[in-house]
Amino acid sequence: MTVLDTAAGQITGGPPAIGEPCVLIKLGEVVLKGKNREVFERRLQNNLRSAVRDIAPVRIWRRHGVMVVRVERGGGADVATVDALARRITDVMGIVWVHRAWRVGKDPDSVVGAALELMAGRTGSFAVRSRRRDKRFPLTSTELDRLVGSKIVEAYGLPVKLKEPEHTLSIEVDRDEVFVFTDGLPGQGGLPVGMSGRALVLLSGGIDSPVAAYRMMRRGLRVDYLHFSGMPFTGPESIYKAYALVRELDRFQGGSRLFVVPFGKAQQQIKSSGADRLAVVAQRRLMLRTGEILARRLGGLALITGDSLGQVSSQTLANMTAVDDAVELPILRPLVGMDKVEIMDTARRIGTLTISELPDEDCCTLLAPRRAETRAKIEDLRQIDRRLDAEELAEKLADSVQEHRPVYGEGNAA
Ligand code: ATP
Ligand code: MG
Numbered sequence: 001m002t003v004l005d006t007a008a009g010q011i012t013g014g015p016p017a018i019g020e021p022c023v024l025i026k027l028g029e030v031v032l033k034g035k036n037r038e039v040f041e042r043r044l045q046n047n048l049r050s051a052v053r054d055i056a057p058v059r060i061w062r063r064h065g066v067m068v069v070r071v072e073r074g075g076g077a078d079v080a081t082v083d084a085l086a087r088r089i090t091d092v093m094g095i096v097w098v099h100r101a102w103r104v105g106k107d108p109d110s111v112v113g114a115a116l117e118l119m120a121g122r123t124g125s126f127a128v129r130s131r132r133r134d135k136r137f138p139l140t141s142t143e144l145d146r147l148v149g150s151k152i153v154e155a156y157g158l159p160v161k162l163k164e165p166e167h168t169l170s171i172e173v174d175r176d177e178v179f180v181f182t183d184g185l186p187g188q189g190g191l192p193v194g195m196s197g198r199a200l201v202l203l204s205g206g207i208d209s210p211v212a213a214y215r216m217m218r219r220g221l222r223v224d225y226l227h228f229s230g231m232p233f234t235g236p237e238s239i240y241k242a243y244a245l246v247r248e249l250d251r252f253q254g255g256s257r258l259f260v261v262p263f264g265k266a267q268q269q270i271k272s273s274g275a276d277r278l279a280v281v282a283q284r285r286l287m288l289r290t291g292e293i294l295a296r297r298l299g300g301l302a303l304i305t306g307d308s309l310g311q312v313s314s315q316t317l318a319n320m321t322a323v324d325d326a327v328e329l330p331i332l333r334p335l336v337g338m339d340k341v342e343i344m345d346t347a348r349r350i351g352t353l354t355i356s357e358l359p360d361e362d363c364c365t366l367l368a369p370r371r372a373e374t375r376a377k378i379e380d381l382r383q384i385d386r387r388l389d390a391e392e393l394a395e396k397l398a399d400s401v402q403e404h405r406p407v408y409g410e411g412n413a414a
Contacts, residue, residue: 019104019114021082023069023089024172024179026097028189041067043192044094050254051092054409055084063174064133070103086185091251093218094195095187099170101179108139108147114180115148115169116155124166125159126152132173144171191220193253198222199302199332200295202287203258205241205360208306208335210249210352211343215334216304217252224298225258226291226401233264237360244355247406252350254408259294259401263287266397273387277373280314282384285326289394292327294401303327308335308343313374322376326385 027044045060048069052058057072069085071077079100086100102114119126128149130141139147148171149160158167172179201213203225213223227242239260250256266286275282291303307315324331335343347353385391 019102019110019177020070020077021079022071022077022101022103022179023082023086024099024101024181024184025067025069025089025095025187026099026184027065027067028094028096028187028191040094040192040195043195044092047092047094047192047194047254048089052085052088055088056081058085066172068101068103068179090185090187092192093188093190093220093252094192096189097184098187099181099184101181104178104180106137106173106176106178108144111144111171111178111180112148112151114178115152115171118180118182119152119156119158119167119169122156122158122167125161126167126169127160127162127165128152128169128171130171130173134173134175137173137178144173188218188252190218193217193220194222196220197301198224198299199304200291200298200300201225201304202291202306203227203242203245204306205238205245205356205358206306207347207353207356208308208311208343209304210245210306210356211346211350212304212306212332212334213249214252214346214350214352216332217249219334221302221304222253223256223304224295224300225256226294227258227260228263228287228290229260230264230267231262233268241355241358241360243404243406245352246404247408247410248351248355250406250408256406258404258406260404261290261397261401263397266393269388269393270384273384275384278376278380278384281319281322281373281376282381282388284314284319284323285381285385286388286390286394286397288323288327288331289390290397292329293394293398295329297398300329302330302332304332304334306335307333308338308340311340316374318375319373322378322381325378325381326390 041062048060049058059070059072061068069089071081082100086098089095089098102118104110104114128145130144132141148169152158153160168183170181196219199216199221201209201223203209203213217223225246227239229236229238242258242260246256246258267283270279270282270286288303295303307320309315309317344353347356
C-alpha cells in the first residue's frame with residue numbers, strides 16, 4: 001500500500017491530539033419520514049438523557065441518521081465514562097448500533113491519531129471505511145482510506161482485508177468534525193419507548209410475559225406491570241419474582257411501576273361458583289377485567305399478555321377469543337406466533353430467564369381443574385361472570401392493588 005504524499009499525511013512524533021471520546025448512535029426504523037421522524041428523534045433524545053442520568057450529564061446532537069452523545073464540559077469525558085455510557089445506551093430502544101467514537105478536528109493528522117489509538121492492541125485483519133457527509137475535506141474517501149490504512153499497517157503490521165475484515169475502522173467526515181470509530185455494540189432496534197403510547201402487561205412469574213413486555217417496549221410502548229399473587233393462600237415468593245423481573249426489564253424504559261393484586265380469595269370464589277373445567281379461562285377473564293380497569297386509570301391503551309398459540313390448554317384460539325370477550329381494550333399477544341425455544345432465547349438474552357426459572361407457587365395452580373376446557377363457550381363464561389358479579393369483583397380487585405417501583409440496578413451495589 002502506498003502512503004499518500006500529502007503534507008497532511010505526515011504525523012509528527014509525540015502523543016497524537018486525538019480529540020474527545022463520545023458515543024455515536026445509529027438509529028433504527030430509518031424508513032420513518034417527516035413528522036414521525038421528528039417525534040422519534042425527540043423521544044429518543046429524552047429517553048437517552050434519562051437512561052444515562054446516573055453516569056454523566058450529556059449533550060446530545062442530532063445529525064443525519066445518527067446521534068452523538070457527548071459528556072457535558074466539566075463532566076469528565078474520560079474513556080471509561082464514555083464506555084459506560086455506550087454500554088448503557090445499548091438498552092435504549094430505537095437504536096441499531098452504538099459506537100464508542102473519537103470526535104476529532106477536520107484534518108487528516110487528527111484522524112490518523114484517533115485511528116491509531118483505536119486500533120492499538122488489536123490483532124487480526126482490518127479495513128478502513130470512510131464516508132464524507134461533508135465534502136469539504138482535503139482528501140476523498142478513497143484517499144483517506146488509503147492514508148489511514150497505511151498508517152495502521154506501518155504502526156501495528158496488521159493485514160488489510162477489505163472483505164469480511166475482523167475489524168472495521170469507520171471514519172465519518174461531518175460539517176464541523178470527524179468521527180472515528182470501530183465496530184460497535186448492537187442496540188435493541190425498534191422504536192423509542194413512549195412513542196406508541198402506554199399499555200399494561202399482565203406479568204406472571206413465568207418465562208413468557210416478561211418477553212412479551214420486552215417486545216412491546218421495543219415497539220415504542222411504555223408499560224406498567226400487573227401481577228396477581230395467590231395471597232393470602234400462597235407465600236409472597238411470586239411477588240418477589242415479579243419484582244425482580246420488572247427490575248431487570250426496567251433498564252429498557254426506566255420509571256417502571258409494578259402493581260400487585262392479592263388474588264387468592266377471588267380464586268376461591270371462582271372455584272365455588274361451579275366454574276369447574278372453565279375455571280382457568282374464567283380466572284383469566286377476571287384478571288383481564290381487573291387489568292382493564294387499572295389500565296384505564298393509568299391511561300393505558302391496551303393489555304399485553306404472554307400467550308403463545310396452543311402452548312397450554314388455556315391458550316387455544318377458542319379460549320383466547322373467550323378471554324377477549326371479557327374486555328373492550330385490545331389484548332396484545334406479541335408471542336402468539338413464537339415457539340417456546342425462540343421465547344426462551346429472548347428471555348436469556350434480556351436477562352429474565354434465570355429469574356423466571358426460580359421456583360415459586362404460581363397462583364394459577366391453586367385452581368387447576370383435572371381436565372381444563374380447551375373450547376370454552378363464551379355464553380357459559382358470561383354466566384359464570386354473572387354468578388360471580390365479575391364487574392364488581394374486578395373493581396374491588398383493582399382497588400386493592402399495591403404499587404411498587406423497581407429500579408434497574410438497585411440492590412446490586414450491596
Ligand atoms: P407465562 O410464562 O407468562 O407465565 P404461561 O405460558 O405460563 O405464561 P399462562 O399461565 O396460561 O401461560 O398465562 C398466560 C398469560 O396470562 C401470561 O403470559 C400472563 O400474561 C397472564 N398471567 C398468567 N398468570 C398471571 C398472574 N399470576 N399475574 C399476572 N398475569 C398472569
Ligand atoms: Mg404462567
